[in-house]
Amino acid sequence: MRSEMKALKVLGQPLRRKEDLRLLTGAGRFVDDVKLESMLYLATVRSPYAHARILAIDKSEALAVAGVVDVIVPGDCPELDRPLPEVLEPGTLSNPYCDLHLTNPHHVLARGKATFQGEPVAMVVAESKLAAALGAEAVHVEYEELPAVHSAEDAMRPGAPRVHDANPNIIGHLKTAIGDLDAAFRKADFVIEERLAIQRLASMPIEGRGIVASWDARREEMTVWSTDQVPYRLRDALARMLDIHYDRVRIISGDVGGAFGGKGLIAEDLAAAALSRRLHRPVKWIESRSENFVSAHARDQYHDVRVAARNDGTLLGIDLKIVKDVGAYNHYEMVQTTNTVNHVLSHYKVPAFRAEGWCVVTNKVQMRPTRGAGRPEASFVMDRVLDFVAARTGIDPLEVRLRNIIPAEEMPYSNGLTYRDNVAISYDGGDYPRMLRLAAERLGYADWRKRQADARKDGRLIGIGISSSLEAGGVGPCEGARITIDDKGRVSVYLGVNSHGQSHETTFAQVCAEYLEVPYESVRVVAGDTALMRYGYGTGASRVGVNAGNAVMLAALALKQKIRALAAHVLGVGEDDVRLEAQRAFVASDPDRGRTFAQLAQAARANKRMIDLGGPGLTATEFFYPETVTWSSAVHMVAVEVDPGTGIVGVLKYAIVHDCGVPMNSAVVDGQLQGGTVQGIGAALGEEMVYDVSGQLLTGSFMDYPMPRAADVPPFEIEHLVTPTPKNPLGVRAAGEGGPVSPPAAFAGAVEDAIGKRCRITRMPLTPQRVFEIIRDAK
């Protein structure tokens, strides 16, 4: 499918970002910057309990607060009585593993009982933000506290309280198997068993969620400014709620201050729109950081793993049982657990593998994906397993990996598993052994091994950790791009995907400049407005580069073809006689005879040749539908020193080798990798959502939830490899998730290696206190 590799001029260059000028001068427009005439403000009353029956709600005092316009409780607003739509509608799933998926209706406002601390119970609209907040405080809710389940283990126990009365707490199940697992365990020299856990954490973009909804009663149209990562899903949800054609709802994204998986549809989105139509005034809701802490979490999955291996360090089989705590509501089917299953084998050959997984509801905040979405869990399991095998056999961890790794000559490699789009998995190229050796070289692996031995004599704890990861990305169904050239030769690229920091305005301008052969400076990328493109499938799952990137390329090629056809007509020659160069179409044998793109754009307005070319204007729209995902890969290696006094883990060196195919902008790829890696370091060393036994969140602010800061991160030694994928014309792979997946596994390996004494690190994060305890218990 991939067209012949041509020498790239613009694509891949680390060009300055087009977004930067406005963002650096304070001229970005984020949702909270939107201020409309006669705008009202929304505030949410939230359950202080993890699980409680709602006996009564008294809104009279709130209604008396000056400035309060209305107080909404269940039943007040019929539009809000329908549950939130599922992200993946039952019946449309193609997940090949999942055989149980129960849905508990998730209402905008809790009905009858609250199922997690922070669940919306009532809403207040007022003339000012302050009045709304004071009004929310004045809503009196009478609760009867119920026993809460605060862990998946508790929730699965017989007789456990039900989070939702209509369904059991186990709401999802999947299973799959390859090879003969029983034979693997019969042949094994030894078996390792362990429970490995990845903690609950959150995406934590610096901007929270927000919405401004404005109903135009005269035109019966809804305009919404939103931080949603999937604006079209919000559009469709609002259209359904308001019972109007979806073309009457317009979602504008503007600038979005990071998302990382967490910014999807929530209760306030529906409420703001419903109330705007009801009150005929714009309604704004801006999530506070405190609210952000109780709106969506991620990960929280444990793994019971049994491994059959040989004394030479080779793996024979893995038996994996996965339990994911999805909190009170789950709108993502078993996507993340499925991702874990499909990424756990990583860069390695495992002849026999069996996986079974459960999704369990608890009285905690709902689960959403976050960067990596099941993959950090996968690498954590596989790299822990390989480290345990190394410790057991006495073979160096690097050597154990080389003994199990997939050789480059076996690419494309199929392991027998099936991706969640129901297509058989096939790793589409890459040289994993080379990546591993290169990472070892860049880290100075052998040298650190020597230094480790020397340092140990002085009582210093130095260790090395290794983690490999895969990132299946670019999942469909498709994305589109429309490219238009105006009468002055200026180029616009319209996309159906919005950006929350991914540099779309830059990278897709580069794709267009490369394939339309126009200057980068003349291209403007316009996106984040559902009125511009009618369909889009969201920025997430590292899918946009592959889908939208190839759509832009296809549209550029289609537009060139259209230009050639029109120019041939105007110049009175055959299409094969027309050449395009420097934004000009001319007769190959007589270069002086030609028209500029600008002139042709003018001609295309009325020229009848355009009847056969799709109508007036120099414009082309193309969609790219990937067959299935493409596989990016990375190896992270870290050398650490552990302070035995405090448990603090310092980084001596951190090396990454990364392959995401053809980069659209090498600085953007590098930035994605670095930023993602630091999120992974946060997950490895500190970030965790901690609940007490009554279901109260103890880490409810940045005072208790440690975000990595500038002094908490090391510099990285990075090597970018470029193995173009044959699966799409651009040769691009996913670039969003190569960073965050490996750090937890790499740090676990490194800290375990530093402490030695046969300690086993089995759960994340490695806070100083946890490291102190591991050292204490290893004695």
Added chain:
Amino acid sequence: MTTKAVEGERHTIQVTVNGKRQAAEVDSHTLLVEFLRESFRLTGTHVGCDTSQCGACVVEFEGNSVKSCTMLAVQADGGRITTIEGVGSREALHPMQEAFTECHALQCGYCTPGMVMSACDLVRKNPSPSEAEIRDWLDGNLCRCTGYNNIVRAVSEAAQALASGAQAGVKSGA
């Protein structure tokens, strides 16, 4: 049942914002960041948390970087405030802004104004900061996108550019 007054006490204050002296009426409970964003529509100053950690709201007040979410507007009475809008323009970026775009030191851009304001304060006070000094100074500014290393590099390069006078004609402080 009592109706609580939402209107607080009003104060008239004089402030110089981005070089322009102006009088304004504020409530006693109005935060400086609300005042800047609402009264002057200077929306480049952002709010990212409610516990004074994230630093998206950093502005310069009387020669020091401060968190405008943790200061009352009345406390700014008589003072000089510079926001990101007063640092440089699209046509003439400040060397710090120039270095940020050159070093790919921003992605979503939400933390960026606060980060730039904080960094400008550092290089004003310490014209040639070491890498460690830059990292320590940025302790009050969270970024979730970049992983910080490009920001640290940008601050270092801006400091060098400012020190060597490479940006003649551009004012040397924010």
Added chain:
Amino acid sequence: MKPFQYRLAKSVPEAVAALAQIAEARPLAGGMTLIPALKHGLAAPAALVDLGGIASLRGVSFENGELVVGAMTTHAAVAGSPIVNERLPALGRLAGGIGDPQVRHRGTLGGSVANNDPAADYPAGCLGLGATIVTNLRTVSADEFFTGFFSTALAPAEVITSIRFPVPMRAAYVKFANQASRYATVGVFISQSANAVRVAVTGAGRSGVFRAGEMEQALAKDFRPETLPAHCVALDDLNTDLHASAEYRSHLINVLARRAVEACMGAPSRHPVRHGGAYAF
């Protein structure tokens, strides 16, 4: 944030009068703790009396062998003061390690000491140096001033005007900062003067900052890290929270005290100070 009245005091008597007159009025110093507390509804005073306009409350001087720091002197001003860094560098470093630069630009000595957050740094400095807290009414020794969890000897409408720090022979403060808040999970301030060794511990105690008597006695006999007892406080008296158990805090007190003694002796620790950060071999 609930509405309140705001009064800018021009002098200490004016501030005291306003605090006495208005029911539920609170003094506002740097506001670094109070303003977030207002935002979260954890405090809802009827009025704030801003001490920020009283010039006489700011500044550092050296008088009669003591460092005198005005109550409204910011952490940044203390950290950057040539007098502090010449006479009592340990105090300058303590101030320079509070919060972040923006907090240090607004936060004040008096505000921190009056609040007596059990994880704040300055209370350890005051207690570890045997400082004298000067108010509009009287002087109080640090030993008597800090009376427990968020509580002090201050009476209503009494405000701190300055703090006098005796200058010891040597002193050091070593802090293990909470990964998230940068408050002290544990902080140990040690000073040695001609007639005494003082060891003050913040962040760890259930009732706030305290002196570690056993450590003081050990160091008074022999000022070396090796002499420090492994555990100097009953675990029941130490705080347990999600960041650190009493056992871990007890361990940290010993580790940090040893490092503080080493720092007093001019041998700073080579251990990494930031979790996850770069560290040289």
